[in-house]
Amino acid sequence: xxxxxxxxxxxxxxxxxxxxxxxxxxxxxxxxxxxxxxxxxxxxxxxxxxxxxxxxxxxxxxxxxxxxxxxxxxxxxxxxxxxxxxxxxxxxxxxxxxxxxxxxxxxxxxxxxxxx
Amino acid sequence: xxxxxxxxxxxxxxxxxxxxxxxxxxxxxxxxxxxxxxxxxxxxxxxxxxxxxxxxxxxxxxxxxxxxxxxxxxxxxxxxxxxxxxxxxxxxxxxxxxxxxxxxxxxxxxxxxxx
Numbered sequence: 001x002x003x004x005x006x007x008x009x010x011x012x013x014x015x016x017x018x019x020x021x022x023x024x025x026x027x028x029x030x031x032x033x034x035x036x037x038x039x040x041x042x043x044x045x046x047x048x049x050x051x052x053x054x055x056x057x058x059x060x061x062x063x064x065x066x067x068x069x070x071x072x073x074x075x076x077x078x079x080x081x082x083x084x085x086x087x088x089x090x091x092x093x094x095x096x097x098x099x100x101x102x103x104x105x106x107x108x109x110x111x112x113x114x115x116x
Numbered sequence: 117x118x119x120x121x122x123x124x125x126x127x128x129x130x131x132x133x134x135x136x137x138x139x140x141x142x143x144x145x146x147x148x149x150x151x152x153x154x155x156x157x158x159x160x161x162x163x164x165x166x167x168x169x170x171x172x173x174x175x176x177x178x179x180x181x182x183x184x185x186x187x188x189x190x191x192x193x194x195x196x197x198x199x200x201x202x203x204x205x206x207x208x209x210x211x212x213x214x215x216x217x218x219x220x221x222x223x224x225x226x227x228x229x230x231x
């Protein structure tokens with residue numbers, strides 16, 4: 001049982017380049033999330049999804065896009081990378097929210113992105 | 117809007133000493149409360165959660181947390197710290213049954229353990 005898998009683990013981008021951060025989970029979770037973590041800060045929500053075909057913006061969505069074509073995959077797209085997007089990106093998933101059922105997030109190991 | 121405050125940015129304790137990490141939250145309805153631990157270069161791992169019931173909850177690795185509604189607090193404790201507990205700890209608040217399970221995280225507390 002792999003849990004949440006993120007690729008790549010590290011990436012250096014030049015300003016203006018684009019890339020896709022991959023996230024796959026094998027727990028059949030409906031809920032998936034993308035967070036970014038800046039040094040000394042907590043996690044900020046970028047986008048989330050409550051099921052295949054359904055996505056919505058979080059707290060800091062500008063400069064990013066997502067899609068959710070399957071339950072398993074939730075890729076994050078960066079268009080026209082900027083230095084402000086230098087961060088560590090975490091994908092997470094969870095079971096459905098409900099009385100007593102919400103068990104918290106399972107996190108991937110993160111993608112460390114540097115934009116130069 | 118929900119928010120989380122972790123007042124201590126950095127805490128240092130000696131190995132074998134007790135530990136308490138503070139967390140205060142703001143949320144208008146019934147919250148889920150969580151503590152996560154992050155080791156260097158790793159993702160976050162759930163230590164424990166609270167939704168309802170007994171206000172003292174037990175987690176993994178010997179950690180516990182106490183929910184105090186009157187103080188809007190959810191402090192994490194451990195009676196005797198081990199060197200392997202050195203890590204960053206995040207408190208988080210989430211919405212019960214609404215809001216797509218989105219969680220708001222505090223800025224974290226870094227724990228250093230002295231030998």
